[in-house]
Amino acid sequence: MVGNHAQLAEVMGAPYRILGGGSNLVVADEGLSERVIRLGGQFAATDLNADLALSTPGQLVTGWVGGGVPLPGLLRKLQRLGYSNLEGTVGIPAQLGGAIWMNAGTRFGEAFGGLHSLEIVSPQGTRTVTPDELPWSYRDSGIPRNHIVTRARLKLWRSSPEVVQERMDAADIARKGQPKNRTPGCAFKNPALADGKRLGAGKLFDEAGLKGSRVGNAMIALEHANFIVNLGGATAADVHALLGLMRERVGVALELEYELWS
Numbered sequence: 001m002v003g004n005h006a007q008l009a010e011v012m013g014a015p016y017r018i019l020g021g022g023s024n025l026v027v028a029d030e031g032l033s034e035r036v037i038r039l040g041g042q043f044a045a046t047d048l049n050a051d052l053a054l055s056t057p058g059q060l061v062t063g064w065v066g067g068g069v070p071l072p073g074l075l076r077k078l079q080r081l082g083y084s085n086l087e088g089t090v091g092i093p094a095q096l097g098g099a100i101w102m103n104a105g106t107r108f109g110e111a112f113g114g115l116h117s118l119e120i121v122s123p124q125g126t127r128t129v130t131p132d133e134l135p136w137s138y139r140d141s142g143i144p145r146n147h148i149v150t151r152a153r154l155k156l157w158r159s160s161p162e163v164v165q166e167r168m169d170a171a172d173i174a175r176k177g178q179p180k181n182r183t184p185g186c187a188f189k190n191p192a193l194a195d196g197k198r199l200g201a202g203k204l205f206d207e208a209g210l211k212g213s214r215v216g217n218a219m220i221a222l223e224h225a226n227f228i229v230n231l232g233g234a235t236a237a238d239v240h241a242l243l244g245l246m247r248e249r250v251g252v253a254l255e256l257e258y259e260l261w262s
């Protein structure tokens with residue numbers, strides 16, 4: 001656990017990888033040789049209240065949140081305070097920094113939708129950038145792999161707890177048919193067509209008859225075919241084999257949504 005900039009600079013002196021919430025990740029069965037960095041301490045702090053006291057309904061406010069702050073708890077806090085703009089990321093079991101790094105989202109919104117600016121630490125130092133300085137897109141921030149999102153300044157609308165809750169409920173309904181446990185989430189990004197529209201990867205795998213397909217103890221979920229679930233003791237090799245089968249069975253180029261560490 002790394003809690004401040006001095007500690008971060010020290011651990012970044014040797015090869016490292018950055019763990020967010022770890023929920024979108026499959027780690028190689030043989031383990032890793034690099035150090036794994038997880039943010040805590042100062043990087044798990046939230047400072048939202050200064051603006052709130054001064055703001056009025058409908059007003060745009062900003063507040064800093066650490067990259068190590070868990071997204072579900074942050075959304076609960078924003079709902080209680082009546083801050084709107086991140087509701088579309090409801091149900092994503094990430095830390096804020098990881099969610100931003102991969103621009104996690106749903107059909108109702110993505111991490112970059114609620115961002116004013118972000119602090120990024122790399123071996124070259126610390127910089128603060130705005131989203132328009134990054135080549136971000138669907139499920140991609142454009143931030144290089146060894147760069148760490150240590151803090152984000154959120155861009156939020158002052159609303160009411162009731163309205164924020166309604167928006168969260170609407171986004172949550174779309175996740176009702178998805179498996180919630182023992183899965184790293186959607187395996188592949190929804191592939192883009194030439195006109196920019198996206199095909200549902202889950203629907204493609206479903207139509208290819210893949211639901212319930214199994215390698216070892218990894219199985220393509222019966223509820224949604226873009227999810228691989230661990231039936232208990234599945235290995236990374238099982239997951240890789242299933243991912244290979246999924247690619248093979250649909251005739252479209254597919255990009256992984258998971259992080260695979262090997």
Ligand code: EPU
Pocket residue numbers: 105106107108174175178184185186187188189190199200201202203205206223224225226257
């Ligand atoms: N569908 C099927 N069979 C399946 C799965 C889906 O027919 O096995 C159909 C559904 O019935 C629906 C359509 O495909 O008509 C779209 O399905 P869904 O609403 O689940 O949306 P999705 O495009 O498959 C995306 C995100 C999810 C997010 C949901 C809801 C991606 C890769 N997936 O799924 O995000 O939760 O929308 O907002 O963008 C994730 O990023 O890990 C993730 C799960």
